Amino acid sequence: MGLRAKIGIAISATAAVVAVLVGVLVHHHTVNAQLDLAGHTLDGRLQTTAQDRAAGIDTGRGLINPPDLPRPLKALAEGGRRGVYLDLSGRTPYLWAATKLGPDVVALKRPYDREQQTIEALDRMLWGAGAAGTALGCVVGLLVAHRLGRRLTASAATAQRIAEGDLGARLPRTGNDEIAQLTAAVNTMAEALSGRLRAERDVTANIAHELRTPVAGLVTAAGLLPPSRPAEMVRDRAERVRGLMEDVLEVARLDARTEEADREVRPLGELAHRAVAAAAGQGGGSGGAASAGAGSGAARAGANGGIRVRVLADGLVETDPRRVERILVNLISNARRHGAAPVTVEVDDGVIRVRDTGPGFPESLLTHGPQRFRTGGGRGGTGLGLGLTIAAGQARVLGAGLAFANPPGGGAQATVDLRGARCPDGDGSGESGGGV
Structure with missing residues (x-):
């Protein structure tokens, strides 16, 4: 897996995680806020109903010892405490409020489906916003990764060209980040390497040029020696020196990259x-x-x-x-x-x-x-x-x-x-x- 893919996946995964966390927090905050509001409202009505019944006024809104009262709320009310309970056991959710009034338990009950539908609609919006945010993060991640990857690829390609002998290859300097520092380091390396190799080639070529005349004279002098085994050895060594000198000069010309082919x-x-x-x-x-x-x-x-x-x-x-x-x-x-x-x-x-x-x-x-x-x-x-x-x-x-x-x-x-x-x-x- 390349660096571009890794950067893109990292940014996309980060956007997805952030979207999920934000969605979960908003969901829980909204659910708790709605439940608190509905509970306070129903609890206020329960207090009014209990006060009316204690005064002998029957408004008909309270339920006396309802058989379907949730057990946790019933136990709380029988203990002399007032409470609110959300019952999600049935197909339709109900919000209960109950309190003890004499020997009886007075309770109020109302459907909670409207709030549930609101929460479900909010969840759908959160999922859609999360998906859109993740998609946007993917696009941004791919763009950033492509830009960084292109610059790194250019640096690697230039370094490869330098390694293959193109000492004039350089990278354009853009930005002030770490990749720009890498670019400057590659260009500095190329400059130093080019200078050292150029100096090496110049010295080698100059030495070969300086030796050309004395070697030619040595070969000529060896050819004038009378026939003998020592003379043959001298001529052979002189020819080898001349051949080596010509090879060094040819390498210098090829390194200069100025040679052109005469095609036939x-x-x-x-x-x-x-x-x-x-x-x-x-x-x-x-x-x-x-x-x-x-x-x-x-x-x-x-x-x-x-x-x-x-x-x-x-x-x-x-x-x-x-x-x-x-x-x-x-x-x-x-x-x-x-x-x-x-x-x-x-x-x-x-x-x-x-x-x-x-x-x-x-x-x-x-x-x-x-x-x-x-x-x-x-x-x-x-x-x-x-x-x-x-x-x-x-x-x-x-x-x-x-x-x-x-x-x-x-x-x-x-x-x-x-x-x-x-x-x-x-x-x-x-x-x-x-x-x-």
């Missing part, structure tokens, strides 16, 4: 093959692979370095091919580095799945998504987590979906959803490919 119409299967070839060229690896529709499976198996490609249903997509290949290369490289062979790339009608048979993604990545400077994609214990961070950033630029999961059969699976970029006239007929 391309077959999705072709983009997958190009990405596999690029990923295979980044690192070695033995093992076979099969390419969908390939005429020479053995040759491609060696070229793809143990990466299997399966095209179940191909089609044309309007997207940025460079960014799609960048996403797939990073996903494949992460699978090869932190997973286990074989790595399978599957194209299925606008969806590309990259799956390995390793230990799977960690729970932190599945829960919070890729985070920079977290080791090894969460699996290998090494690395800076930039590859998956870049993949997620490029997918955001493309408007594509990127999801991570650990399938029931084991391993890890990353899914790139480009179905929103499919061309209606694209070729949906698929090719099938098998692994070796």
Whole structure:
């Protein structure tokens, strides 16, 4: 049950309880007032009748020792006291007054139905007023709850946007209540977080820019070294440093959210093959692979370095091919580095799945998504987590979906959803490919 429903129910229940209490109090007060008035009137008449009879005047209004006199009143009168009693035992209520006069009991009796009808009419009015008050309380409660709930929902949505990276999200400041204080706290938090992250990105980007020239010189100098094992190691480390520097700069550009996609119409299967070839060229690896529709499976198996490609249903997509290949290369490289062979790339009608048979993604990545400077994609214990961070950033630029999961059969699976970029006239007929 949401907060709006709780507030509405609380206000409605309070209005109903107040209406019932007021109705009960008014009912009892009216009944007692009417009974007192009727009792005083009848008691006065009884005194007049008893005085007349004591003087020897018979007005014919008094009843002498009536047989239907209620027992409580009869016992009171025989004890020498005068009293009034309301008899509700019959179909018609009667008001009695009785007193002792010598050896006899003198009593007066009158119907009480008119007063009873008045009380019943009053009860109906009270029930109607209570129902109307409760309905009004429900409406007011729902309006108040809707207003408060809308403000709280806006605060929660803004906090979620900030958590997802939209550091420019802010809440309008309205009112002076506790929710306004929450709004001010959320905005202050967003300002502080935005400033710290902006400073962090600026420092990182500035360091990467400053390192660009010396790293480029280091790579050039390493290329001039005579062929040898030490020279090969120096060149390899220099290339790694340059790659890391370029990744940091790319993350800074993606964080700035200024990147735009250059869209072209391309077959999705072709983009997958190009990405596999690029990923295979980044690192070695033995093992076979099969390419969908390939005429020479053995040759491609060696070229793809143990990466299997399966095209179940191909089609044309309007997207940025460079960014799609960048996403797939990073996903494949992460699978090869932190997973286990074989790595399978599957194209299925606008969806590309990259799956390995390793230990799977960690729970932190599945829960919070890729985070920079977290080791090894969460699996290998090494690395800076930039590859998956870049993949997620490029997918955001493309408007594509990127999801991570650990399938029931084991391993890890990353899914790139480009179905929103499919061309209606694209070729949906698929090719099938098998692994070796």
